[in-house]
Amino acid sequence: MPVSAAARALALRCERRAGELARRMAHESFEALPGYAELPADVKDLEIAGTARHGVRLFLRRVADPRSGHGGYRLFRERAAQRAEEGMPLHLLLRTHALGMYVLWQALREEAGPGEEAALVELVDLLLQHHHGVVGAVAETYLDERSAIEAERRAQRRAVVRGLLDGMLPPGHASLDRLSLEGPLLVLAIDIGRPCAPEGPVVVRRRLRRIQTVLDKTFGTEVLTLLDAGPEGAADSGRAVVPADCEPPEDLSQRLSTACGREVRVAAVPAGDLGAVPEAARTATEVLRIARACGLPAGTHRLDDVLLEFHLSRPGPSGDRIAALLDPVGDRPELVETLRTHLEHRQDRRATAAALGLHPNTVDNRLAKIAQRTGLDLSSPRGTALALAALLLR
Structure with missing residues (x-):
């Protein structure tokens, strides 16, 4: 869209103040935002002030020459990824951009003289359009980065839990420290019945999330789980580790069944310490298999419920x-x-x-x-x- 000569002239006068406006944003305006004052000084002085200066110049130069890209939103995306990695809340990041736009609007208004009202309105319209693109790029990059970080964290946590349950990580292994497990534990084996019809990946992921949510609410903590979707048309399964003082309620199986819309069986076996978890996991899986093979109704099963059957089913020469x-x-x-x-x-x-x-x-x-x-x-x-x-x- 063509920009009038009057609007370009007004923008050019403001461009000379880019450094001053960036300092005002980083050290005055943004300080009013909750949580901003706790940021490190070098982040404010270098990265945030530099990004603000870039944003001011990018907008004003685009006004002067609408056909040029002047670097686009690359720097905004880089800084958004950094803030996501550092853990800055998204609302704080977006507020800095919104407040920065307001400071630039104030500067344009201060520079505008009599007779430049139409040019000022024209620049405000362009500024709102520019801000829309910046916020979209920042939010998209931030959420993508946080999603990648969370996915990596979940993958690492899942690998540690799998190593614990399978006995690949001995007690005292450094990786187990992040699980914050102490004292006696309880190992759960979970069997989610076969679906009535073929299911897509979204449905499967939603069901596993619901299982996780029910377990977390039931035991009052973020339960360590390995939940796996079986092959298409097959039953899903999972294992979990919870503190031993969190005795599973008798209706746990029913709660899980209600959440995912399929019959769920649970087996619970205590483990005295981390070293006993792998054997407890194997026992829980076997209790679950025997309870199902014996035709017991779905529920929360313990070793005592199938003690004789468990003993008889042990492998041996006979x-x-x-x-x-x-x-x-x-x-x-x-x-x-x-x-x-x-x-x-x-x-x-x-x-x-x-x-x-x-x-x-x-x-x-x-x-x-x-x-x-x-x-x-x-x-x-x-x-x-x-x-x-x-x-x-x-």
Whole structure:
């Protein structure tokens, strides 16, 4: 847009005052902003004053020659990235730019003489347009830098938590200091059920954030978590470490299920110290697997809830042989399911039939086929124990 000769002349007179205006901004005007006084003197004297001087000259030179770029917003972006890295609040950074524009407007008004009212209005219009571009560049760069810093911090924190849970970082490792963990701990294993339909990455990230939010609110602290989305159509999973005095509430599973809209199971296992965390994490994962395999309803599971099943499912030389006892019915899933349901219902044929939607005689026929094929005597305590162990091991 063409600029009038009168507006260019007024801008030229103000350009001679660029250094003075920059000092006024950095050492007088900005001092009224909350938090500005705490900034280091060299930041004010060199970087902020230099950026203010650049901003004044950039605008006034663009008025003199609208076709020239004069460096664009590169310096503003560089300084915004620095302020983001140093932790300056975004509102303070944007207020300095807004107040700087106001100081420049005051200078233009002071320089304007009688008959230059139209030129002053023209410059104010251009100044507002210029400020719009500067604020956009500064805010965009600041937020991008903060996002990158936070992503790096989360990645580092996640790597440390993974190292702790997997036993890759021994107690006393320097990286563990940043986690601020002391005393007895509690390790959680989390299983988030399969989705009903395919989900996009945004939905997955939102669900994992909700899980994190519920855990933080429940335990009153920023919970250390590793939450991972499973392959498409598979269940998500996670692990977490919390102080041992934060005993999980009985309805934790329900809270998580409500937050993410999917069935959630949780296993909780105590760890006496940091060195015990990896074993506790492995135990919690196994408790979760066994609770699911045994058909327990979703909830908050502990080792005592599946103590016998946990013991029976431990690997050993006899494990494969016990699991193989059910190989003869391995090709008949309805027989395996009948056996599992029959044991879950305390070998009550009518309750088993009701659970499976079958006639009791059908249950009897299936149990007879199981006994015939496997040789297991389900009417004896030993046969029942072997069948239970075989189901767990399989």
